[in-house]
Amino acid sequence: MSASTINLTLKVWRQNxxxxxxxxxxxxxxxxxTDMSFLEMLDVVNEELTQKNxxxxxxxxxxxxxxxxxxxxxxxxRPHGQxxxxxxxQLHMRHFSDGDTIVIEPWRARAFKQVKDLxxxxxxxxxxxxAGGYISVNAGGAPDANTTPIPKDAADAAFNxxxxxxxxxxxxxxxxxxxxxxxxxxxxxxxxxxxxxxEAARRVRAMVRKMDELxxxxxxxxxxxxxxxxxxxxxxxxxxxxREFMKAELKxx
Amino acid sequence: MTLDAxxxxxxxxxxxxxxxxxxxxxxxxxxxxxxxxxxxxGLAGASAAATMAELGYNxxxxxxxxxxxxxxxxxxxxxxxxAKNYANDGDSVWRLFYDTIKGGDFRxxxxxxxxxxxxxxxxxxxxxxQGIPFARDYGGLLDNRxxxxxxxxxxxxxxxxxxxxxxxxxxxxxxxQVAKGKVEMFPRxxxxxxVIVDGKARGILVRNLITGKLETxxxxxxxxxxxxxxxxxxxxxxxxxxxxxxxYRAYKKGAYFANPCFTQIHPTCIPVHGTYQSKLTxxxxxxxNDGRVWVSRQPGDKRPPxxxxxxxxxxxxxxxxxxxxxxxPRDVAxxxxxxxxxxxxxVGETGLAVYLDFADAIKRDGKDVIEARYGNLFQMYEKxxxxxxxxxxxxxxxxxxxxxxxxxxxxxxxxTIDGLFVLGEANFSDHGANRLGASAxxxxxxxxxxxxxxxxxxxxxxxxxxxxxxxxxAFAKSKTDVTAQAEKLLSINGHRTVDEIHRELGMILWxxxxxxxxxxxxxxxxxxIRELRARFWKEVNVPGSSEDLNQSLxxxxxxxxxxxxxxxxxxxxxxxxxxxxxxxxxACQTEDHEALRDDENYCHVNAxxxxxxxxxxxxxxxxxxxxxxxxSQRSYK
Numbered sequence: 043m044s045a046s047t048i049n050l051t052l053k054v055w056r057q058n059x060x061x062x063x064x065x066x067x068x069x070x071x072x073x074x075x076t077d078m079s080f081l082e083m084l085d086v087v088n089e090e091l092t093q094k095n096x097x098x099x100x101x102x103x104x105x106x107x108x109x110x111x112x113x114x115x116x117x118x119x120r121p122h123g124q125x126x127x128x129x130x131x132q133l134h135m136r137h138f139s140d141g142d143t144i145v146i147e148p149w150r151a152r153a154f155k156q157v158k159d160l161x162x163x164x165x166x167x168x169x170x171x172x173a174g175g176y177i178s179v180n181a182g183g184a185p186d187a188n189t190t191p192i193p194k195d196a197a198d199a200a201f202n203x204x205x206x207x208x209x210x211x212x213x214x215x216x217x218x219x220x221x222x223x224x225x226x227x228x229x230x231x232x233x234x235x236x237x238x239x240x241e242a243a244r245r246v247r248a249m250v251r252k253m254d255e256l257x258x259x260x261x262x263x264x265x266x267x268x269x270x271x272x273x274x275x276x277x278x279x280x281x282x283x284x285r286e287f288m289k290a291e292l293k294x295x
Numbered sequence: 296m297t298l299d300a301x302x303x304x305x306x307x308x309x310x311x312x313x314x315x316x317x318x319x320x321x322x323x324x325x326x327x328x329x330x331x332x333x334x335x336x337g338l339a340g341a342s343a344a345a346t347m348a349e350l351g352y353n354x355x356x357x358x359x360x361x362x363x364x365x366x367x368x369x370x371x372x373x374x375x376x377x378a379k380n381y382a383n384d385g386d387s388v389w390r391l392f393y394d395t396i397k398g399g400d401f402r403x404x405x406x407x408x409x410x411x412x413x414x415x416x417x418x419x420x421x422x423x424x425q426g427i428p429f430a431r432d433y434g435g436l437l438d439n440r441x442x443x444x445x446x447x448x449x450x451x452x453x454x455x456x457x458x459x460x461x462x463x464x465x466x467x468x469x470x471x472q473v474a475k476g477k478v479e480m481f482p483r484x485x486x487x488x489x490v491i492v493d494g495k496a497r498g499i500l501v502r503n504l505i506t507g508k509l510e511t512x513x514x515x516x517x518x519x520x521x522x523x524x525x526x527x528x529x530x531x532x533x534x535x536x537x538x539x540x541x542x543y544r545a546y547k548k549g550a551y552f553a554n555p556c557f558t559q560i561h562p563t564c565i566p567v568h569g570t571y572q573s574k575l576t577x578x579x580x581x582x583x584n585d586g587r588v589w590v591s592r593q594p595g596d597k598r599p600p601x602x603x604x605x606x607x608x609x610x611x612x613x614x615x616x617x618x619x620x621x622x623x624p625r626d627v628a629x630x631x632x633x634x635x636x637x638x639x640x641x642v643g644e645t646g647l648a649v650y651l652d653f654a655d656a657i658k659r660d661g662k663d664v665i666e667a668r669y670g671n672l673f674q675m676y677e678k679x680x681x682x683x684x685x686x687x688x689x690x691x692x693x694x695x696x697x698x699x700x701x702x703x704x705x706x707x708x709x710x711t712i713d714g715l716f717v718l719g720e721a722n723f724s725d726h727g728a729n730r731l732g733a734s735a736x737x738x739x740x741x742x743x744x745x746x747x748x749x750x751x752x753x754x755x756x757x758x759x760x761x762x763x764x765x766x767x768x769a770f771a772k773s774k775t776d777v778t779a780q781a782e783k784l785l786s787i788n789g790h791r792t793v794d795e796i797h798r799e800l801g802m803i804l805w806x807x808x809x810x811x812x813x814x815x816x817x818x819x820x821x822x823x824i825r826e827l828r829a830r831f832w833k834e835v836n837v838p839g840s841s842e843d844l845n846q847s848l849x850x851x852x853x854x855x856x857x858x859x860x861x862x863x864x865x866x867x868x869x870x871x872x873x874x875x876x877x878x879x880x881x882a883c884q885t886e887d888h889e890a891l892r893d894d895e896n897y898c899h900v901n902a903x904x905x906x907x908x909x910x911x912x913x914x915x916x917x918x919x920x921x922x923x924x925x926x927s928q929r930s931y932k
Binding site: 077089096106108112171208 | 434
């Protein structure tokens with residue numbers, strides 16, 4: 043934890059509203075401690091902008107612990123920056139060098155509407171979950187939790203898929219702006235568990251249809267999503283999604 | 296107004312059953328005639344909204360983030376308690392109840408806590424049915440671990456991401472109801488006022504954070520599940536948007552605020568290391584199962600940890616509390632860390648940290664086992680600090696984490712305003728003066744899945760609720776007031792940023808109303824907060840406009856409320872002339888420096904009533920009766 047300070051130049055996407063034209067603005071970020079997170083660096087820049095009566099850069103963030111999935115921007119062309127398995131809030135300035143210029147842009151995808159500066163609307167991901175990303179069970183009346191043993195391997199695999207934080211980096215990274223990793227993660231999580239099986243076929247078909255309808259692209263095996271996923275979710279989940287989808291389509295044919 | 300907790304009669308173990316039977320029911324066909332507003336989508340809010348929709352009510356659900364899946368419950372790491380006794384180590388509903396009452400230092404209600412323990416088993420069943428991928432053993436059954444303050448293994452977990460998995464479970468139940476049209480979802484909305492008509496909560500006013508427009512919504516009842524107020528301290532483990540505004544504005548409309556001084560300081564956080572820091576990161580308390588806490592015996596010892604021989608280390612928790620060791624409850628662990636640092640034994644650059652060492656556990660169980668248990672936490676630690684905890688002991692220090700205080704509610708979770716229900720961390724119930732680890736998730740879900748769906752029915756069935764629409768004068772009045780405040784904030788054009796003032800407030804609260812307090816420092820804090828508040832309204836600069844996404848304006852409104860609420864916290868601490876749980880008054884301690892309660896004078900809940908701007912609030916008390924557990928000095932030796 044030994045900190046030093048660096049000076050940076052930021053090129054930040056500024057856009058007042060959805061329907062207004064955006065532009066890059068250049069701001070200095072001086073005396074940035076290398077212990078800071080990327081968002082703390084933006085806080086410092088925003089404090090200075092506020093002092094100059096310039097409206098601070100709008101960006102989404104909340105937990106700052108890498109788990110809520112709310113933060114996100116493309117940093118030097120990479121969603122959440124260059125570090126592997128990292129959200130923007132967990133990207134630390136020790137990974138940058140004195141004198142660097144950093145380009146910061148919002149997620150860009152047809153299904154994610156631009157809101158302001160680095161803020162985009164990712165509610166399309168909620169609509170995909172609404173299409174079937176759940177197990178239909180009401181509260182009350184569930185049998186004792188240990189009545190259905192689940193092999194540890196299956197539970198662990200389900201957990202790994204369920205670790206998705208819904209940040210949308212996979213969509214932002216994909217040249218097709220596909221949400222297949224996101225859907226694959228949810229379909230896998232639920233299809234791997236016995237509780238999720240009864241609805242598996244209906245679920246996968248509905249979620250894939252919804253994805254198409256919302257304007258997300260398809261997977262063409264670029265694997266960028268896997269590279270950028272802050273939770274290390276593997277494209278194996280997309281393979282499982284494809285398999286589940288084929289099974290479901292064949293069953294219904 | 297006397298505080299009636301409406302605790303049902305009869306023996307403790309039968310109270311909830313009896314109450315469920317006695318509550319009036321809403322005819323299934325009539326449920327669709329009722330609209331319910333739920334503010335918040337954390338464990339309590341999302342589970343409540345989903346469950347009430349499952350029953351047939353029309354629910355409008357609001358959240359401050361871009362989607363309900365982001366609520367701060369998602370960050371909870373360690374686990375959720377349930378009295379399943381799967382580990383066959385002597386757990387029971389009664390033991391969970393007893394541990395929680397004792398852990399809370401006898402400042403919570405027996406009836407509520409017993410109900411919580413009872414419902415805990417159902418929560419696990421429901422969550423497993425939802426597909427929560429809890430940890431399992433090789434036989435395919437659920438795995439358990441022990442957790443801060445408990446000597447039995449009753450904690451269910453999903454690696455270090457239990458909160459995330461449970462929240463996604465509640466979120467998916469919620470999304471299912473949205474798809475069915477029974478829940479209408481309103482993301483990116485901040486509740487700025489509670490609307491009361493004929494003495495009953497009948498609606499809310501929110502700011503649409505994208506457009507800046509004020510929107511009003513009417514309903515038959517309002518449920519607040521808006522979390523805690525730890526961010527009053529500026530630095531805390533809470534997510535950045537956690538705030539007191541919704542609860543505080545309900546307080547200003549007549550909801551009593553209970554025990555606001557009860558703030559839990561969590562012992563295992565990554566230490567502070569710079570003035571710019573925006574928040575603190577918690578390391579799950581489950582780490583204390585295998586990590587050993589120590590400092591050097593010698594004050595001012597600056598040697599790196601591996602150069603300090605075993606004989607010169609002080610494993611102070613194991614030494615002082617032999618039967619609980621590193622697993623003492625949070626308040627005890629936190630205070631002891633502070634005590635070591637105050638004696639100059641703190642480690643790291645700032646001297647405000649202690650070691651949490653896994654060397655022995657790795658030697659005993661192997662690196663693989665430790666990695667399976669805590670791998671993602673170790674990774675997170677390394678990411679933030681740049682140090683590898685498999686090789687060097689972690690540095691930890693206490694940080695503000697959870698607030699046990701909140702709006703006062705009765706056994707039905709209803710506040711002192713008819714029709715205003717408060718769930719989860721936003722209410723004051725269940726945890727007393729100190730919360731045991733893995734109990735927050737349990738309370739959020741018990742309130743949302745299994746309590747409010749019953750008790751709200753009792754209210755709706757037994758109350759006359761004439762139609763109220765948003766064109767009612769009360770909504771217009773709210774709009775005027777809230778608009779005036781926004782305009783005022785935007786017009787000050789001072790020279791200080793909102794964050795600067797917030798940071799200053801945080802330092803006052805941390806220094807004088809933090810891990811330990813005394814009368815003198817509290818009096819000083821009172822004065823300082825008043826001065827700071829006056830300066831805020833003269834010196835703050837809020838750029839931008841109110842008709843736009845304006846994050847500065849959002850923050851300014853929240854800090855304005857923290858500046859008033861901080862005073863209430865201090866007043867409450869001043870009033871409670873005893874030490875209990877997380878409220879440690881330096882004047883009240885045992886010879887061993889443990890919290891010294893005064894049951895004769897303070898075995899009650901403090902509930903504060905708003906009496907007007909810049910007026911002293913009125914204090915009401917609800918006495919606490921202990922019929923089933925004997926009041927005793929908490930000891931972990």
